[in-house]
Amino acid sequence: MIDCVIIDDEQHAIDLLLQHISQVHFLRVVGTATNPVKGLAMITDMKPGLVFLDVQMPHLTGIEMLKLISKDSHIIMTTAYKEYAIEGFEHQVVDYLLKPVQFLRFLKAVNRLWTIHSSLRPSTDQDHYVFVKTEQKGKLLKIDARRITYIEGLSNYAIIHMDDQKKIITYLKLKELSESLSARGFVRVHKSYIISLSHLTAVEGNMVRILNEEQPITIGEAYRKDFFDFINTKMLSSPPPDNSVN
Known part of the structure; x- marks a missing residue:
């Protein structure tokens, strides 16, 4: 903290x-x-x-x-x-x-x-893990956050999509997950979706593509400006043309 x-x-x-x-x-x-x-x-x-x-x-x-x-x-x-x-x-x-x-x-x-x-503090593999509530009462599942590609929110629970196509259902709201994962390279792009920036492969208009996922995810209107402001900080710009005469 x-x-x-x-x-x-x-x-x-x-x-x-x-x-x-x-x-x-x-x-x-x-x-x-x-x-x-x-x-x-x-x-x-x-x-x-x-x-x-x-x-x-x-x-x-x-x-x-x-x-x-x-x-x-x-x-x-x-x-x-x-x-x-x-x-x-x-x-x-x-x-x-x-x-x-x-x-x-x-x-x-x-x-x-x-x-x-x-x-400034010792780093361990444990820093990459999170625990989530599962469908089974009283059971917590340990997940490597680096392997989460995106999270889909559905009412009072969410589906965590992993890089091996595995899906994990957790009884957490998307807001709670967004707050917990924001410091780990995750960003909310829609009222129903959080994506992993490390698994983001392309931005196509108002859609984003995630590694190994066929269907793109829509960028919600409420999240569009903040998302593209962030993308612009990563944008490579071309140098100005050299108009000098040799």
Whole structure:
């Protein structure tokens, strides 16, 4: 679990981050502040593992605060101004998020921190496993999360599809599964589907294709923007043409 503090002079920006954080199982908010001076005192007192820090604030800017915050706290900058990104990265921040912060972009940033955090503790194969409730009362099934290709939600239960075509029925709602698996490379693309990004093979219009699955999965309207915002962060762009005359 990573304790985090949010410092932003706009309450609605804090509220949005609180909403995002509530969907990530390894993050816990221990404090928020709209006043950067009070926020700095909070960080000094609580020593959180992560600080979400706005750039443009009265009395004390986020860039100025970077120089005062202990190196023990990781920083994710948030702002509406792209031009501050370079200066933020010079202070070795984890990431730089543009407002309004989209969930998938947020998830990419905190997963990067979780990777850093995990590298500081011994890693075991057990880190890849999850336990789910099955059809049989009182029985829990151990599953290697790396082998899950996608999950299909059906009312009060879900079908977990594995890479060997095996299907596992679990009495968990898709919301619960989404919250538990978001840090493991899974993303919800539809009210009825969660997919594994490692098993995603193609995006075709408003459909995604999953490894070894014949039928594509539709990207739901409510999830489309966040999904494509995330995809765009992975997009390779071509260099500009060389119009120089030899």
